Amino acid sequence: DDWAERGAAVHVQREADANGNVQIKTIKKGVKDFTFGRILGEGSFSTVVAATDRQTLREYAIKILDKRHIIKEKKVKYVNIEKNTLNRLGDHPGIVRLYYTFQDERSLYFVLDLAPNGELFSVLKKLGTLNMECTQYYSAQLLDAVDYMHNHGVIHRDLKPENILLDENMRIKVTDFGTAKLLGVRKPVDGTAGDSSDNISSIPIEDERLNSFVGTAEYVSPELLTDKAAGKSSDIWAFGCILYQLLCGKPPFKASNEYQTFQKIIKLEYSFPAGFPQVARDLVSKLLATDPLKRLTIEQIKAHPFFADVVFGPTLWSRKAPRLA
Numbered sequence: 001d002d003w004a005e006r007g008a009a010v011h012v013q014r015e016a017d018a019n020g021n022v023q024i025k026t027i028k029k030g031v032k033d034f035t036f037g038r039i040l041g042e043g044s045f046s047t048v049v050a051a052t053d054r055q056t057l058r059e060y061a062i063k064i065l066d067k068r069h070i071i072k073e074k075k076v077k078y079v080n081i082e083k084n085t086l087n088r089l090g091d092h093p094g095i096v097r098l099y100y101t102f103q104d105e106r107s108l109y110f111v112l113d114l115a116p117n118g119e120l121f122s123v124l125k126k127l128g129t130l131n132m133e134c135t136q137y138y139s140a141q142l143l144d145a146v147d148y149m150h151n152h153g154v155i156h157r158d159l160k161p162e163n164i165l166l167d168e169n170m171r172i173k174v175t176d177f178g179t180a181k182l183l184g185v186r187k188p189v190d191g192t193a194g195d196s197s198d199n200i201s202s203i204p205i206e207d208e209r210l211n212s213f214v215g216t217a218e219y220v221s222p223e224l225l226t227d228k229a230a231g232k233s234s235d236i237w238a239f240g241c242i243l244y245q246l247l248c249g250k251p252p253f254k255a256s257n258e259y260q261t262f263q264k265i266i267k268l269e270y271s272f273p274a275g276f277p278q279v280a281r282d283l284v285s286k287l288l289a290t291d292p293l294k295r296l297t298i299e300q301i302k303a304h305p306f307f308a309d310v311v312f313g314p315t316l317w318s319r320k321a322p323r324l325a
């Protein structure tokens, strides 16, 4: 069991042996410590299930990954990236926290914050669009979370409304760091992921297409398509796409297939529907700049009139969520 939690809580068991000597055992949390409940989501390599810690009765979301499938499909690297990244981003209200990891013969388990209100994507699908107040509220939190990631050397690379979850107070939690990039981490020669010693070991990791395409077509930045390079500003591009989508219901670059979508992105072929508020139009157009160097920085976005009445800082995470509209 060389793939286990780092810095995770253990519980302690006292037991007397045959000679009456008290032995103290520390036991890692494992599958048996949780009661599993409803399925929250299913992906191609994982299932997320609601679960309760039997001792504390605290609820979590547990992401269960099938080891055989991951190894067969050569996704070990991404699983390790997700774990290392979440370990690095331990403490921000806008990012899903990883509490424990463990495994059994079949599966890997990530014990995560439960976000009981689901995906921002589902909210948007149900309402069609969000008004300015809601858009400002959710996008300010997203921006703050992205700021924190970037300051901790993490580029998400797959920001989209499906990866923005909502907690019990309707505050966002960014999830799915499986395609994130860790900056300032020396790349080991064997291609194993960065800064942890307790990953799945003894499994050869192929890195066939270094820096190959990651992300979701509609949110991919032009520089990734033309130069195969994604940096922090690629997350800012995706942030611009999401902001546009919250206000008008669909992402700015959308076509019937990925190729056509990529063509639109490269040509910066998008338009604002009538009624798209001017102040949002101004911000989005400065985020969706083809040249990443011309895109606004996070500091510049915070200072944009769109966020005029938002106070960035910890109070952002105690604001009451506006009524959905």
Ligand code: ADE
Pocket (backbone or CB within 6 Å): 040, 041, 048, 061, 096, 112, 113, 114, 115, 116, 118, 165, 175
């Ligand atoms: N679906 C995927 N991850 C989730 C989480 N952490 N909480 C709730 N639903 C989820």
